[in-house]
Amino acid sequence: MPRWDMDYIIGLTLRYGVIISIALILIGIVLFHVKGEALGCSENLVMSPTSPINTTVIPPGYALSRLPYLDPLSFIILGLMVLIATPVLRVALGVASFAMERDWLYVLITTVVFINLMLAIFILPSIMHLHANYQLLRILCPQR
Amino acid sequence: MSLARVTLEEPPSVRGVGVNPWRQAGTHSRSWGWLMEKPSRRRRWEQTTASGETVSTKYPSRPPDWTTKVFKLYGSYYDEALKTEVKYWGVRWWLGELIMFFAGFISGLLGIGSGALKVLGMDWAMNLPMKVSTTTSNFMIGVTAATGSALYWYFGYIQPMMAAVTAIGVLIGAMSGTKILVRITNKQVRWVFLAILAFLGMEMLLKGLYMDHIITIPVATQYALSLIFTAIVMSLLYYRYGVLARKPNREGVVMGGGNA
Numbered sequence: 270m271p272r273w274d275m276d277y278i279i280g281l282t283l284r285y286g287v288i289i290s291i292a293l294i295l296i297g298i299v300l301f302h303v304k305g306e307a308l309g310c311s312e313n314l315v316m317s318p319t320s321p322i323n324t325t326v327i328p329p330g331y332a333l334s335r336l337p338y339l340d341p342l343s344f345i346i347l348g349l350m351v352l353i354a355t356p357v358l359r360v361a362l363g364v365a366s367f368a369m370e371r372d373w374l375y376v377l378i379t380t381v382v383f384i385n386l387m388l389a390i391f392i393l394p395s396i397m398h399l400h401a402n403y404q405l406l407r408i409l410c411p412q413r
Numbered sequence: 414m415s416l417a418r419v420t421l422e423e424p425p426s427v428r429g430v431g432v433n434p435w436r437q438a439g440t441h442s443r444s445w446g447w448l449m450e451k452p453s454r455r456r457r458w459e460q461t462t463a464s465g466e467t468v469s470t471k472y473p474s475r476p477p478d479w480t481t482k483v484f485k486l487y488g489s490y491y492d493e494a495l496k497t498e499v500k501y502w503g504v505r506w507w508l509g510e511l512i513m514f515f516a517g518f519i520s521g522l523l524g525i526g527s528g529a530l531k532v533l534g535m536d537w538a539m540n541l542p543m544k545v546s547t548t549t550s551n552f553m554i555g556v557t558a559a560t561g562s563a564l565y566w567y568f569g570y571i572q573p574m575m576a577a578v579t580a581i582g583v584l585i586g587a588m589s590g591t592k593i594l595v596r597i598t599n600k601q602v603r604w605v606f607l608a609i610l611a612f613l614g615m616e617m618l619l620k621g622l623y624m625d626h627i628i629t630i631p632v633a634t635q636y637a638l639s640l641i642f643t644a645i646v647m648s649l650l651y652y653r654y655g656v657l658a659r660k661p662n663r664e665g666v667v668m669g670g671g672n673a
Contacts, residue, residue, distance in 0.1 A: 287584060290580070291580070291581060291584055294577045294580055294581060295581065297577060298577055298578070298581075301574075315573075315574050316574060318575075320572055320574070322572070322573070322574075323569040323570070323571060323572045323573070324565075324566045324567065324569050324570075324571040324572075324573065325567065325568070325569030326569075327573070329566075342573050342574075345573045345574070345576075345577045346573055348577065348580075349571070349573065349576055349577070349580070352580060353558075353559050353562045353563075354559075355555065356552075356555035356556045356558075356559045357556075357559050359555075359556075360556060372485075374483075374484070375485075382556065385560065386556070386559060386560055389559075389560040389561070389563055389564065390559070390560070390562070390563040391563070393563065393564060394563050394564065394566075394567045397564075397567075399564075399567035399568070400567070401567065
């Protein structure tokens with residue numbers, strides 16, 4: 270029986286983050302092969318190496334709202350988000366872990382890393398006015 | 414000849430009993446010799462330590478410096494290959510930081526895995542064991558990649574289907590690689606690392622020349638050439654530092670044991 274200390278919890282987080290993300294991506298790929306379309310786009314359009322269907326035309330919120338309709342790309346995008354979020358969560362847990370050890374120098378360093386991550390993921394794209402172009406997606410893949 | 418050089422560098426009287434062996438050991442790790450120590454250099458090093466205290470690690474190790482103490486860069490891991498607990502510490506945090514800065518810069522610029530530079534920074538500059546360097550670099554890539562991912566996301570560099578297929582392959586590879594890593598020695602990891610560096614170096618050189626239209630070799634041939642280059646370099650290195658170094662020298666000491 271392993272000890273339930275912070276190191277173990279961090280290890281579990283990393284491992285299950287990756288496993289969940291693989292599972293979601295695999296579900297997405299299987300669904301894609303079953304349905305043959307994703308977010309209204311045809312199989313050929315999505316699978317082409319020069320496909321215009323990339324993250325600039327898929328608003329994350331829209332993709333996630335299509336989850337209940339078992340949309341393949343929604344699952345894949347959720348999987349990729351979980352994959353990106355895993356190390357971020359680990360850094361957050363790292364702050365907690367160092368705080369529990371009362372290692373204030375490392376709490377400071379890890380907090381700086383965490384703030385950097387938040388800046389890069391949430392603040393910077395909105396400062397630069399980067400938005401996914403939903404209209405372009407509808408032009409490329411007209412909804413049936 | 415090597416003996417003459419030793420006398421030039423340091424008077425023999427300095428290398429007596431009571432002199433800190435770490436300090437002497439550290440004198441050789443300033444150069445690139447750490448990568449694959451020449452047998453002659455290794456012999457010199459072993460002679461110097463033989464006069465002082467016995468040191469278990471065979472490659473030049475540095476004493477903990479102030480950064481080790483301030484940042485508490487002490488650690489230990491259980492080495493599956495050696496069946497022992499290995500204690501280690503990091504030194505020269507500032508040099509590691511500098512190399513990491515360039516690693517991040519180059520990675521953002523060229524999109525190549527900066528792992529190669531990170532491992533160099535940790536293995537050479539911070540004097541960490543190879544296994545610690547590789548695993549830490551692997552972990553760091555997760556954090557640095559997450560930093561860039563949101564911008565890549567909105568710039569549209571992520572094609573969901575491509576990313577999905579790639580992610581599965583990478584994750585399977587990473588998981589199996591980790592399983593193997595804990596079973597092999599640091600020295601073996603370093604050999605693999607050298608081979609990958611040789612391949613990537615040649616491949617990127619050819620690719621760069623190709624993109625500037627200086628050479629017009631097809632991409633498949635570029636990979637083949639890089640593979641051949643790697644094979645030649647690695648067999649030369651293996652002959653020089655693997656086969657020759659393993660032969661017992663006059664004193665009967667087996668060389669090239671390395672920092673397992």
